[in-house]
Amino acid sequence: MTVVGILGGTGPAGRGVAVRLAAGGHRIILGSRDPERAGTAAGALAQVVGDFVRGASNAEAAHADIVVIATPWESTMVTVRGLRESLAGKIVISMVNALAKDGPELVPLTLPRGSATAHVAAALPASRVVGAFHHLPAAQMEDLASGLESDVLVVGDDAAARRAVVELVYTAPGLRPVEVGGLALAGAVEAFTAVCITVNIRHRAHAAVRLTGLE
Numbered sequence: 001m002t003v004v005g006i007l008g009g010t011g012p013a014g015r016g017v018a019v020r021l022a023a024g025g026h027r028i029i030l031g032s033r034d035p036e037r038a039g040t041a042a043g044a045l046a047q048v049v050g051d052f053v054r055g056a057s058n059a060e061a062a063h064a065d066i067v068v069i070a071t072p073w074e075s076t077m078v079t080v081r082g083l084r085e086s087l088a089g090k091i092v093i094s095m096v097n098a099l100a101k102d103g104p105e106l107v108p109l110t111l112p113r114g115s116a117t118a119h120v121a122a123a124l125p126a127s128r129v130v131g132a133f134h135h136l137p138a139a140q141m142e143d144l145a146s147g148l149e150s151d152v153l154v155v156g157d158d159a160a161a162r163r164a165v166v167e168l169v170y171t172a173p174g175l176r177p178v179e180v181g182g183l184a185l186a187g188a189v190e191a192f193t194a195v196c197i198t199v200n201i202r203h204r205a206h207a208a209v210r211l212t213g214l215e
């Protein structure tokens, strides 16, 4: 059992990850700028996963064993910089996508460091930063009966941290971890989220990523 903190955990992405990991037997601290809002969100999730999830401030969530960043890109840097000391030495998972709307489509933003994960890694030099969970449709994640069967592509330069995240994802129902490789690939992984969302808008679908040919 791992204690997982989620920064910005009150949004759809954080709630979805919380449900899947709680269903895998982990304890979740759902973080928020407003602990009361987190408590309300955690209370709603308790109907699905019991008392495995509780609400707290982002600062408290940052004290968990593993911390997931589930904030919008625009607020990610300010959020992680404020928690740098608590996050030192820890595995920090970024699921952040930097995307913009372009008419009916989503397009990836071009970031100076190539990916949001790389920016998080640069802002948290003492943390073990890994990218994962980027492509998952949040509503299907939160609904354990949705039939979601999706791959989770795991990227980052710290191979041991990457493998720890793979082990964590293995425990989550409906998710198959795929260890990809180094941080240089994070931009490609994140940018593909724009493809996934645009496909889902166009086809009114809930498609997720599943690689073929893997054992």
Ligand SMILES: NC(=O)c1ccc[n+]([C@@H]2O[C@H](COP(=O)([O-])OP(=O)(O)OC[C@H]3O[C@@H](n4cnc5c(N)ncnc54)[C@H](OP(=O)(O)O)[C@@H]3O)[C@@H](O)[C@H]2O)c1
Pocket: 007, 008, 009, 010, 011, 012, 013, 014, 031, 032, 033, 034, 037, 038, 069, 070, 071, 072, 073, 074, 075, 079, 095, 096, 097, 098, 133, 134, 135, 136, 137, 138, 139
């Ligand atoms: N939605 C998806 O299907 C999905 C799937 C995979 C990855 N992602 C990625 O996951 C991240 C979160 O997605 P989301 O859809 O859950 O986003 P969201 O609902 O817009 O935001 C998530 C949470 O972030 C916090 N937040 C919002 N603005 C903030 C600010 N200015 N400063 C600090 N915290 C702020 C809020 O929590 P509090 O107000 O409680 O603090 C909010 O509930 C994004 O980077 C997205 O690209 C999303």
